[in-house]
Amino acid sequence: MTEDLLGDVPPDHRSGFVAVVGRPNVGKSTLMNAILGQKLAIVSPKPQTTRNRILGILTLDDLQAIFIDTPGIHRPRHKLGEFMLAEALSALPDADLVLWVVDVSRPPNEEDGQVATSLSRHTLPVILVLNKMDITPPAVLLEHGRRYRELLPTVTEDIAISALQGQGVPAVVDLLRRYLPPGPRYYPPDQITDVQERFLVAELIREKALLHLREEVPYAVAVDLEEFTERPGGAVYIAARLFVERESQKGILIGHEGSMLKRIGSEARQEIEALLEKRVYLDLRVVVKPKWRRDPAELRRLGYYRRRR
Ligand SMILES: Nc1nc2c(ncn2[C@@H]2O[C@H](COP(=O)(O)OP(=O)(O)OP(=O)(O)O)[C@@H](O)[C@H]2O)c(=O)[nH]1
Ligand SMILES: [Mg+2]
Known part of the structure:
Protein backbone atom coordinates (compact mmCIF):
# COMPACT_ATOMS: atom_id res chain seq x y z
CA MET A 1 0.00 0.00 0.00
CA LEU A 180 -3.00 4.24 22.34
CA PRO A 181 0.71 4.24 21.49
CA PRO A 182 2.28 6.52 18.87
CA GLY A 183 2.07 4.76 15.51
CA PRO A 184 1.21 5.02 11.83
CA ARG A 185 -2.10 4.84 10.02
CA TYR A 186 -2.60 1.18 9.13
CA TYR A 187 -5.71 1.44 6.95
CA PRO A 188 -6.80 3.97 4.31
CA PRO A 189 -9.05 6.66 5.86
CA ASP A 190 -12.12 5.52 3.90
CA GLN A 191 -11.95 1.90 5.05
CA ILE A 192 -14.21 1.30 8.00
CA THR A 193 -14.17 -2.49 8.34
CA ASP A 194 -12.50 -5.69 7.18
CA VAL A 195 -15.65 -7.73 6.75
CA GLN A 196 -17.35 -8.18 3.40
CA GLU A 197 -20.69 -6.78 2.35
CA ARG A 198 -22.05 -10.34 2.17
CA PHE A 199 -21.31 -10.85 5.86
CA LEU A 200 -23.05 -7.59 6.81
CA VAL A 201 -26.09 -8.61 4.75
CA ALA A 202 -26.34 -12.03 6.44
CA GLU A 203 -25.96 -10.36 9.84
CA LEU A 204 -28.78 -7.90 9.17
CA ILE A 205 -31.08 -10.82 8.38
CA ARG A 206 -29.99 -12.54 11.61
CA GLU A 207 -30.59 -9.33 13.56
CA LYS A 208 -34.22 -9.18 12.49
CA ALA A 209 -34.65 -12.85 13.41
CA LEU A 210 -33.13 -12.15 16.85
CA LEU A 211 -35.43 -9.19 17.29
CA HIS A 212 -38.68 -11.02 16.61
CA LEU A 213 -38.10 -14.55 17.87
CA ARG A 214 -38.26 -15.68 21.48
CA GLU A 215 -36.67 -18.05 23.93
CA GLU A 216 -34.39 -20.64 22.37
CA VAL A 217 -35.41 -20.09 18.72
CA PRO A 218 -33.24 -17.04 17.88
CA TYR A 219 -30.13 -18.81 19.12
CA ALA A 220 -30.78 -21.74 16.80
CA VAL A 221 -30.80 -19.46 13.74
CA ALA A 222 -27.91 -19.18 11.32
CA VAL A 223 -28.02 -17.36 7.99
CA ASP A 224 -26.41 -18.91 4.96
CA LEU A 225 -26.19 -16.53 2.00
CA GLU A 226 -26.60 -18.61 -1.15
CA GLU A 227 -26.76 -15.98 -3.85
CA PHE A 228 -25.84 -12.33 -4.17
CA THR A 229 -26.23 -11.20 -7.77
CA GLU A 230 -26.33 -7.78 -9.37
CA ARG A 231 -29.18 -7.65 -11.86
CA PRO A 232 -29.27 -5.47 -14.96
CA GLY A 233 -30.62 -2.07 -13.94
CA GLY A 234 -28.69 -2.05 -10.66
CA ALA A 235 -30.93 -4.15 -8.39
CA VAL A 236 -29.45 -6.93 -6.30
CA TYR A 237 -30.94 -10.41 -5.90
CA ILE A 238 -30.12 -12.04 -2.58
CA ALA A 239 -31.13 -15.56 -1.60
CA ALA A 240 -30.48 -16.86 1.89
CA ARG A 241 -31.26 -19.98 3.86
CA LEU A 242 -32.13 -19.64 7.53
CA PHE A 243 -31.04 -22.70 9.47
CA VAL A 244 -32.87 -23.85 12.56
CA GLU A 245 -32.32 -27.05 14.51
CA ARG A 246 -35.86 -28.47 14.79
CA GLU A 247 -39.14 -28.71 12.84
CA SER A 248 -40.95 -26.86 15.64
CA GLN A 249 -38.50 -23.94 15.29
CA LYS A 250 -39.08 -23.91 11.55
CA GLY A 251 -42.80 -23.49 12.17
CA ILE A 252 -42.20 -20.58 14.54
CA LEU A 253 -39.75 -18.89 12.19
CA ILE A 254 -42.13 -19.12 9.25
CA GLY A 255 -45.10 -18.09 11.38
CA HIS A 256 -48.81 -18.18 10.67
CA GLU A 257 -49.23 -18.17 6.88
CA GLY A 258 -45.62 -17.07 6.56
CA SER A 259 -46.17 -13.87 8.53
CA MET A 260 -43.01 -14.07 10.69
CA LEU A 261 -40.66 -14.79 7.81
CA LYS A 262 -42.30 -12.04 5.79
CA ARG A 263 -41.78 -9.54 8.60
CA ILE A 264 -38.13 -10.52 9.09
CA GLY A 265 -37.57 -10.38 5.32
CA SER A 266 -39.15 -7.01 4.83
CA GLU A 267 -37.33 -5.33 7.73
CA ALA A 268 -34.02 -6.89 6.68
CA ARG A 269 -34.56 -5.83 3.06
CA GLN A 270 -35.07 -2.20 4.03
CA GLU A 271 -31.81 -2.11 5.97
CA ILE A 272 -29.91 -3.99 3.27
CA GLU A 273 -31.17 -1.50 0.67
CA ALA A 274 -29.88 1.35 2.84
CA LEU A 275 -26.52 -0.40 3.24
CA LEU A 276 -26.02 -1.22 -0.43
CA GLU A 277 -27.83 1.88 -1.71
CA LYS A 278 -29.54 -0.39 -4.23
CA ARG A 279 -32.90 -1.97 -4.73
CA VAL A 280 -32.89 -5.45 -3.22
CA TYR A 281 -34.90 -8.62 -3.86
CA LEU A 282 -34.59 -10.82 -0.82
CA ASP A 283 -35.55 -14.45 -0.97
CA LEU A 284 -35.56 -16.31 2.39
CA ARG A 285 -36.02 -20.04 2.97
CA VAL A 286 -36.05 -21.95 6.24
CA VAL A 287 -34.14 -25.22 6.46
CA VAL A 288 -33.95 -27.63 9.40
CA LYS A 289 -30.35 -28.59 10.07
CA PRO A 290 -30.38 -30.69 13.24
CA LYS A 291 -27.74 -29.76 15.82
CA TRP A 292 -25.78 -27.47 13.49
CA ARG A 293 -24.44 -25.63 16.57
CA ARG A 294 -22.63 -28.81 17.60
CA ASP A 295 -21.41 -29.82 14.13
CA PRO A 296 -17.82 -28.69 13.40
CA ALA A 297 -18.18 -29.09 9.61
CA GLU A 298 -21.39 -27.04 9.50
CA LEU A 299 -19.92 -24.37 11.79
CA ARG A 300 -16.89 -24.10 9.56
CA ARG A 301 -19.06 -23.71 6.46
CA LEU A 302 -21.04 -20.95 8.14
CA GLY A 303 -17.86 -19.05 8.97
CA TYR A 304 -17.83 -19.92 12.66
CA TYR A 305 -14.23 -21.02 12.84
CA ARG A 306 -11.06 -19.41 14.15
CA ARG A 307 -8.95 -17.83 11.46
CA ARG A 308 -5.39 -19.08 11.60
CA ARG A 309 -3.03 -16.22 12.18
N1 LIG B 1 -30.48 1.78 28.10
C1 LIG B 1 -29.40 1.46 27.41
N2 LIG B 1 -29.40 0.36 26.64
C2 LIG B 1 -28.27 0.08 25.93
C3 LIG B 1 -27.11 0.89 25.99
N3 LIG B 1 -26.18 0.34 25.20
C4 LIG B 1 -26.73 -0.77 24.66
N4 LIG B 1 -28.00 -0.94 25.10
C5 LIG B 1 -28.93 -2.02 24.75
O1 LIG B 1 -28.43 -3.24 25.25
C6 LIG B 1 -28.77 -4.32 24.36
C7 LIG B 1 -27.52 -5.08 23.97
O2 LIG B 1 -26.70 -4.25 23.15
P1 LIG B 1 -25.55 -4.87 22.24
O3 LIG B 1 -24.75 -3.73 21.71
O4 LIG B 1 -26.11 -5.86 21.27
O5 LIG B 1 -24.70 -5.64 23.36
P2 LIG B 1 -23.39 -6.55 23.17
O6 LIG B 1 -22.55 -6.35 24.37
O7 LIG B 1 -22.76 -6.31 21.84
O8 LIG B 1 -24.04 -8.01 23.22
P3 LIG B 1 -23.46 -9.42 22.63
O9 LIG B 1 -23.12 -9.20 21.20
O10 LIG B 1 -24.62 -10.33 22.80
O11 LIG B 1 -22.30 -9.79 23.48
C8 LIG B 1 -29.50 -3.67 23.18
O12 LIG B 1 -30.88 -3.80 23.41
C9 LIG B 1 -29.04 -2.23 23.25
O13 LIG B 1 -29.98 -1.32 22.69
C10 LIG B 1 -27.16 2.07 26.82
O14 LIG B 1 -26.22 2.86 26.91
N5 LIG B 1 -28.32 2.29 27.50
MG1 LIG C 1 -22.43 -7.53 20.23
Whole structure:
Protein backbone atom coordinates (compact mmCIF):
# COMPACT_ATOMS: atom_id res chain seq x y z
CA MET A 1 0.00 0.00 0.00
CA THR A 2 1.42 3.41 -0.87
CA GLU A 3 1.69 6.31 1.51
CA ASP A 4 -0.73 8.21 -0.74
CA LEU A 5 -3.59 5.86 0.03
CA LEU A 6 -3.01 6.27 3.74
CA GLY A 7 -2.75 10.07 3.60
CA ASP A 8 -0.49 12.34 5.63
CA VAL A 9 -0.48 12.09 9.40
CA PRO A 10 1.07 14.46 11.96
CA PRO A 11 4.23 13.36 13.83
CA ASP A 12 2.30 12.77 17.06
CA HIS A 13 -0.19 10.41 15.38
CA ARG A 14 -1.44 7.53 17.55
CA SER A 15 -2.88 4.19 16.50
CA GLY A 16 -3.60 0.64 17.53
CA PHE A 17 -6.04 -2.16 18.13
CA VAL A 18 -8.77 -1.73 20.72
CA ALA A 19 -10.43 -4.94 21.93
CA VAL A 20 -14.04 -4.34 22.98
CA VAL A 21 -14.83 -7.08 25.48
CA GLY A 22 -17.35 -7.87 28.20
CA ARG A 23 -20.13 -10.28 29.03
CA PRO A 24 -23.07 -10.64 26.63
CA ASN A 25 -25.63 -7.85 26.20
CA VAL A 26 -23.73 -5.03 27.92
CA GLY A 27 -23.60 -2.83 24.78
CA LYS A 28 -20.22 -3.61 23.16
CA SER A 29 -21.57 -3.50 19.62
CA THR A 30 -23.72 -0.45 20.37
CA LEU A 31 -20.61 1.34 21.63
CA MET A 32 -18.51 0.46 18.60
CA ASN A 33 -21.29 1.61 16.27
CA ALA A 34 -21.68 4.84 18.27
CA ILE A 35 -17.97 5.65 18.08
CA LEU A 36 -17.89 4.94 14.34
CA GLY A 37 -21.16 6.75 13.71
CA GLN A 38 -22.27 3.85 11.57
CA LYS A 39 -24.01 0.54 12.14
CA LEU A 40 -21.43 -2.13 11.48
CA ALA A 41 -22.25 -4.68 14.13
CA ILE A 42 -25.78 -5.90 14.70
CA VAL A 43 -27.41 -5.16 18.04
CA SER A 44 -30.29 -6.83 19.87
CA PRO A 45 -31.81 -7.05 23.34
CA LYS A 46 -30.83 -10.75 23.45
CA PRO A 47 -27.48 -11.88 24.86
CA GLN A 48 -25.02 -13.54 22.48
CA THR A 49 -25.95 -11.42 19.50
CA THR A 50 -22.41 -11.03 18.19
CA ARG A 51 -20.83 -14.31 17.09
CA ASN A 52 -17.66 -13.21 15.25
CA ARG A 53 -14.92 -10.67 15.74
CA ILE A 54 -15.66 -7.58 13.65
CA LEU A 55 -13.16 -4.82 12.92
CA GLY A 56 -14.37 -1.24 12.97
CA ILE A 57 -11.87 1.42 11.96
CA LEU A 58 -12.01 4.99 13.24
CA THR A 59 -9.73 7.36 11.35
CA LEU A 60 -9.23 10.91 12.60
CA ASP A 61 -6.49 13.40 11.72
CA ASP A 62 -4.36 12.43 14.70
CA LEU A 63 -5.65 8.96 15.54
CA GLN A 64 -6.53 5.61 14.01
CA ALA A 65 -8.30 3.23 16.40
CA ILE A 66 -9.05 -0.24 15.09
CA PHE A 67 -11.83 -1.71 17.23
CA ILE A 68 -12.31 -5.42 17.56
CA ASP A 69 -15.94 -6.01 18.56
CA THR A 70 -16.20 -9.45 20.12
CA PRO A 71 -18.84 -11.95 21.24
CA GLY A 72 -19.81 -11.70 24.91
CA ILE A 73 -17.69 -13.78 27.27
CA HIS A 74 -19.85 -16.55 28.75
CA ARG A 75 -19.77 -20.24 29.64
CA PRO A 76 -20.26 -22.11 26.37
CA ARG A 77 -22.90 -24.84 26.06
CA HIS A 78 -22.06 -26.08 22.57
CA LYS A 79 -19.39 -25.84 19.88
CA LEU A 80 -20.76 -22.54 18.56
CA GLY A 81 -20.41 -21.09 22.08
CA GLU A 82 -16.87 -22.44 22.33
CA PHE A 83 -16.04 -20.74 19.05
CA MET A 84 -17.58 -17.47 20.28
CA LEU A 85 -15.59 -17.56 23.52
CA ALA A 86 -12.34 -18.34 21.69
CA GLU A 87 -13.14 -15.56 19.21
CA ALA A 88 -13.58 -13.07 22.08
CA LEU A 89 -10.43 -14.08 23.95
CA SER A 90 -8.36 -14.13 20.75
CA ALA A 91 -8.81 -10.36 20.48
CA LEU A 92 -6.71 -9.77 23.61
CA PRO A 93 -3.25 -10.83 22.37
CA ASP A 94 -3.81 -8.63 19.29
CA ALA A 95 -4.83 -5.56 21.26
CA ASP A 96 -2.97 -2.44 22.39
CA LEU A 97 -5.82 -1.38 24.65
CA VAL A 98 -9.01 -2.88 26.04
CA LEU A 99 -12.43 -1.34 26.42
CA TRP A 100 -14.03 -3.53 29.08
CA VAL A 101 -17.74 -2.80 28.77
CA VAL A 102 -20.11 -3.53 31.67
CA ASP A 103 -23.80 -2.86 32.30
CA VAL A 104 -23.57 -0.55 35.31
CA SER A 105 -27.33 -0.72 35.92
CA ARG A 106 -26.68 -4.23 37.22
CA PRO A 107 -24.19 -5.54 39.76
CA PRO A 108 -21.32 -7.71 38.48
CA ASN A 109 -22.21 -11.36 37.93
CA GLU A 110 -20.16 -14.50 37.38
CA GLU A 111 -19.58 -13.72 33.72
CA ASP A 112 -18.14 -10.30 34.59
CA GLY A 113 -15.80 -12.15 36.96
CA GLN A 114 -14.82 -14.44 34.08
CA VAL A 115 -14.01 -11.37 31.95
CA ALA A 116 -11.90 -9.84 34.74
CA THR A 117 -9.96 -13.10 35.14
CA SER A 118 -9.26 -13.22 31.41
CA LEU A 119 -8.10 -9.60 31.43
CA SER A 120 -5.83 -10.18 34.42
CA ARG A 121 -3.79 -12.60 32.30
CA HIS A 122 -2.68 -9.77 30.00
CA THR A 123 -0.68 -6.65 30.71
CA LEU A 124 -2.80 -4.28 28.66
CA PRO A 125 -4.20 -0.91 29.64
CA VAL A 126 -7.88 -1.49 30.41
CA ILE A 127 -10.53 1.20 30.28
CA LEU A 128 -13.58 0.13 32.26
CA VAL A 129 -16.66 1.44 30.46
CA LEU A 130 -19.66 1.72 32.79
CA ASN A 131 -22.37 1.61 30.15
CA LYS A 132 -26.13 2.21 30.36
CA MET A 133 -25.77 5.17 32.74
CA ASP A 134 -29.03 6.49 31.23
CA ILE A 135 -30.97 3.81 33.13
CA THR A 136 -28.84 3.90 36.30
CA PRO A 137 -29.55 6.20 39.28
CA PRO A 138 -26.36 8.05 40.40
CA ALA A 139 -26.09 6.23 43.75
CA VAL A 140 -26.36 2.86 42.02
CA LEU A 141 -23.75 3.95 39.48
CA LEU A 142 -21.31 4.74 42.29
CA GLU A 143 -21.93 1.49 44.13
CA HIS A 144 -21.83 -0.79 41.07
CA GLY A 145 -18.85 1.11 39.64
CA ARG A 146 -16.94 0.39 42.82
CA ARG A 147 -17.83 -3.31 42.65
CA TYR A 148 -16.75 -3.60 39.01
CA ARG A 149 -13.42 -1.90 39.78
CA GLU A 150 -12.86 -4.38 42.60
CA LEU A 151 -12.99 -7.24 40.11
CA LEU A 152 -9.89 -5.88 38.41
CA PRO A 153 -7.94 -3.46 40.62
CA THR A 154 -5.42 -2.84 37.82
CA VAL A 155 -8.00 -1.03 35.66
CA THR A 156 -6.36 2.06 34.12
CA GLU A 157 -9.38 4.37 33.98
CA ASP A 158 -13.11 4.11 34.25
CA ILE A 159 -15.78 6.14 32.56
CA ALA A 160 -19.57 6.20 32.75
CA ILE A 161 -21.37 6.45 29.42
CA SER A 162 -24.54 5.72 27.51
CA ALA A 163 -23.64 4.09 24.23
CA LEU A 164 -27.30 4.22 23.27
CA GLN A 165 -27.79 7.94 23.88
CA GLY A 166 -24.23 9.07 23.23
CA GLN A 167 -23.28 10.58 26.62
CA GLY A 168 -19.57 10.04 27.27
CA VAL A 169 -18.83 8.59 23.84
CA PRO A 170 -16.53 11.49 22.75
CA ALA A 171 -14.75 11.17 26.12
CA VAL A 172 -14.03 7.52 25.30
CA VAL A 173 -12.34 8.67 22.08
CA ASP A 174 -10.26 11.13 24.14
CA LEU A 175 -9.11 8.24 26.35
CA LEU A 176 -8.07 6.28 23.25
CA ARG A 177 -6.02 9.27 22.19
CA ARG A 178 -4.32 9.22 25.58
CA TYR A 179 -3.66 5.49 25.88
CA LEU A 180 -3.00 4.24 22.34
CA PRO A 181 0.71 4.24 21.49
CA PRO A 182 2.28 6.52 18.87
CA GLY A 183 2.07 4.76 15.51
CA PRO A 184 1.21 5.02 11.83
CA ARG A 185 -2.10 4.84 10.02
CA TYR A 186 -2.60 1.18 9.13
CA TYR A 187 -5.71 1.44 6.95
CA PRO A 188 -6.80 3.97 4.31
CA PRO A 189 -9.05 6.66 5.86
CA ASP A 190 -12.12 5.52 3.90
CA GLN A 191 -11.95 1.90 5.05
CA ILE A 192 -14.21 1.30 8.00
CA THR A 193 -14.17 -2.49 8.34
CA ASP A 194 -12.50 -5.69 7.18
CA VAL A 195 -15.65 -7.73 6.75
CA GLN A 196 -17.35 -8.18 3.40
CA GLU A 197 -20.69 -6.78 2.35
CA ARG A 198 -22.05 -10.34 2.17
CA PHE A 199 -21.31 -10.85 5.86
CA LEU A 200 -23.05 -7.59 6.81
CA VAL A 201 -26.09 -8.61 4.75
CA ALA A 202 -26.34 -12.03 6.44
CA GLU A 203 -25.96 -10.36 9.84
CA LEU A 204 -28.78 -7.90 9.17
CA ILE A 205 -31.08 -10.82 8.38
CA ARG A 206 -29.99 -12.54 11.61
CA GLU A 207 -30.59 -9.33 13.56
CA LYS A 208 -34.22 -9.18 12.49
CA ALA A 209 -34.65 -12.85 13.41
CA LEU A 210 -33.13 -12.15 16.85
CA LEU A 211 -35.43 -9.19 17.29
CA HIS A 212 -38.68 -11.02 16.61
CA LEU A 213 -38.10 -14.55 17.87
CA ARG A 214 -38.26 -15.68 21.48
CA GLU A 215 -36.67 -18.05 23.93
CA GLU A 216 -34.39 -20.64 22.37
CA VAL A 217 -35.41 -20.09 18.72
CA PRO A 218 -33.24 -17.04 17.88
CA TYR A 219 -30.13 -18.81 19.12
CA ALA A 220 -30.78 -21.74 16.80
CA VAL A 221 -30.80 -19.46 13.74
CA ALA A 222 -27.91 -19.18 11.32
CA VAL A 223 -28.02 -17.36 7.99
CA ASP A 224 -26.41 -18.91 4.96
CA LEU A 225 -26.19 -16.53 2.00
CA GLU A 226 -26.60 -18.61 -1.15
CA GLU A 227 -26.76 -15.98 -3.85
CA PHE A 228 -25.84 -12.33 -4.17
CA THR A 229 -26.23 -11.20 -7.77
CA GLU A 230 -26.33 -7.78 -9.37
CA ARG A 231 -29.18 -7.65 -11.86
CA PRO A 232 -29.27 -5.47 -14.96
CA GLY A 233 -30.62 -2.07 -13.94
CA GLY A 234 -28.69 -2.05 -10.66
CA ALA A 235 -30.93 -4.15 -8.39
CA VAL A 236 -29.45 -6.93 -6.30
CA TYR A 237 -30.94 -10.41 -5.90
CA ILE A 238 -30.12 -12.04 -2.58
CA ALA A 239 -31.13 -15.56 -1.60
CA ALA A 240 -30.48 -16.86 1.89
CA ARG A 241 -31.26 -19.98 3.86
CA LEU A 242 -32.13 -19.64 7.53
CA PHE A 243 -31.04 -22.70 9.47
CA VAL A 244 -32.87 -23.85 12.56
CA GLU A 245 -32.32 -27.05 14.51
CA ARG A 246 -35.86 -28.47 14.79
CA GLU A 247 -39.14 -28.71 12.84
CA SER A 248 -40.95 -26.86 15.64
CA GLN A 249 -38.50 -23.94 15.29
CA LYS A 250 -39.08 -23.91 11.55
CA GLY A 251 -42.80 -23.49 12.17
CA ILE A 252 -42.20 -20.58 14.54
CA LEU A 253 -39.75 -18.89 12.19
CA ILE A 254 -42.13 -19.12 9.25
CA GLY A 255 -45.10 -18.09 11.38
CA HIS A 256 -48.81 -18.18 10.67
CA GLU A 257 -49.23 -18.17 6.88
CA GLY A 258 -45.62 -17.07 6.56
CA SER A 259 -46.17 -13.87 8.53
CA MET A 260 -43.01 -14.07 10.69
CA LEU A 261 -40.66 -14.79 7.81
CA LYS A 262 -42.30 -12.04 5.79
CA ARG A 263 -41.78 -9.54 8.60
CA ILE A 264 -38.13 -10.52 9.09
CA GLY A 265 -37.57 -10.38 5.32
CA SER A 266 -39.15 -7.01 4.83
CA GLU A 267 -37.33 -5.33 7.73
CA ALA A 268 -34.02 -6.89 6.68
CA ARG A 269 -34.56 -5.83 3.06
CA GLN A 270 -35.07 -2.20 4.03
CA GLU A 271 -31.81 -2.11 5.97
CA ILE A 272 -29.91 -3.99 3.27
CA GLU A 273 -31.17 -1.50 0.67
CA ALA A 274 -29.88 1.35 2.84
CA LEU A 275 -26.52 -0.40 3.24
CA LEU A 276 -26.02 -1.22 -0.43
CA GLU A 277 -27.83 1.88 -1.71
CA LYS A 278 -29.54 -0.39 -4.23
CA ARG A 279 -32.90 -1.97 -4.73
CA VAL A 280 -32.89 -5.45 -3.22
CA TYR A 281 -34.90 -8.62 -3.86
CA LEU A 282 -34.59 -10.82 -0.82
CA ASP A 283 -35.55 -14.45 -0.97
CA LEU A 284 -35.56 -16.31 2.39
CA ARG A 285 -36.02 -20.04 2.97
CA VAL A 286 -36.05 -21.95 6.24
CA VAL A 287 -34.14 -25.22 6.46
CA VAL A 288 -33.95 -27.63 9.40
CA LYS A 289 -30.35 -28.59 10.07
CA PRO A 290 -30.38 -30.69 13.24
CA LYS A 291 -27.74 -29.76 15.82
CA TRP A 292 -25.78 -27.47 13.49
CA ARG A 293 -24.44 -25.63 16.57
CA ARG A 294 -22.63 -28.81 17.60
CA ASP A 295 -21.41 -29.82 14.13
CA PRO A 296 -17.82 -28.69 13.40
CA ALA A 297 -18.18 -29.09 9.61
CA GLU A 298 -21.39 -27.04 9.50
CA LEU A 299 -19.92 -24.37 11.79
CA ARG A 300 -16.89 -24.10 9.56
CA ARG A 301 -19.06 -23.71 6.46
CA LEU A 302 -21.04 -20.95 8.14
CA GLY A 303 -17.86 -19.05 8.97
CA TYR A 304 -17.83 -19.92 12.66
CA TYR A 305 -14.23 -21.02 12.84
CA ARG A 306 -11.06 -19.41 14.15
CA ARG A 307 -8.95 -17.83 11.46
CA ARG A 308 -5.39 -19.08 11.60
CA ARG A 309 -3.03 -16.22 12.18
N1 LIG B 1 -30.48 1.78 28.10
C1 LIG B 1 -29.40 1.46 27.41
N2 LIG B 1 -29.40 0.36 26.64
C2 LIG B 1 -28.27 0.08 25.93
C3 LIG B 1 -27.11 0.89 25.99
N3 LIG B 1 -26.18 0.34 25.20
C4 LIG B 1 -26.73 -0.77 24.66
N4 LIG B 1 -28.00 -0.94 25.10
C5 LIG B 1 -28.93 -2.02 24.75
O1 LIG B 1 -28.43 -3.24 25.25
C6 LIG B 1 -28.77 -4.32 24.36
C7 LIG B 1 -27.52 -5.08 23.97
O2 LIG B 1 -26.70 -4.25 23.15
P1 LIG B 1 -25.55 -4.87 22.24
O3 LIG B 1 -24.75 -3.73 21.71
O4 LIG B 1 -26.11 -5.86 21.27
O5 LIG B 1 -24.70 -5.64 23.36
P2 LIG B 1 -23.39 -6.55 23.17
O6 LIG B 1 -22.55 -6.35 24.37
O7 LIG B 1 -22.76 -6.31 21.84
O8 LIG B 1 -24.04 -8.01 23.22
P3 LIG B 1 -23.46 -9.42 22.63
O9 LIG B 1 -23.12 -9.20 21.20
O10 LIG B 1 -24.62 -10.33 22.80
O11 LIG B 1 -22.30 -9.79 23.48
C8 LIG B 1 -29.50 -3.67 23.18
O12 LIG B 1 -30.88 -3.80 23.41
C9 LIG B 1 -29.04 -2.23 23.25
O13 LIG B 1 -29.98 -1.32 22.69
C10 LIG B 1 -27.16 2.07 26.82
O14 LIG B 1 -26.22 2.86 26.91
N5 LIG B 1 -28.32 2.29 27.50
MG1 LIG C 1 -22.43 -7.53 20.23
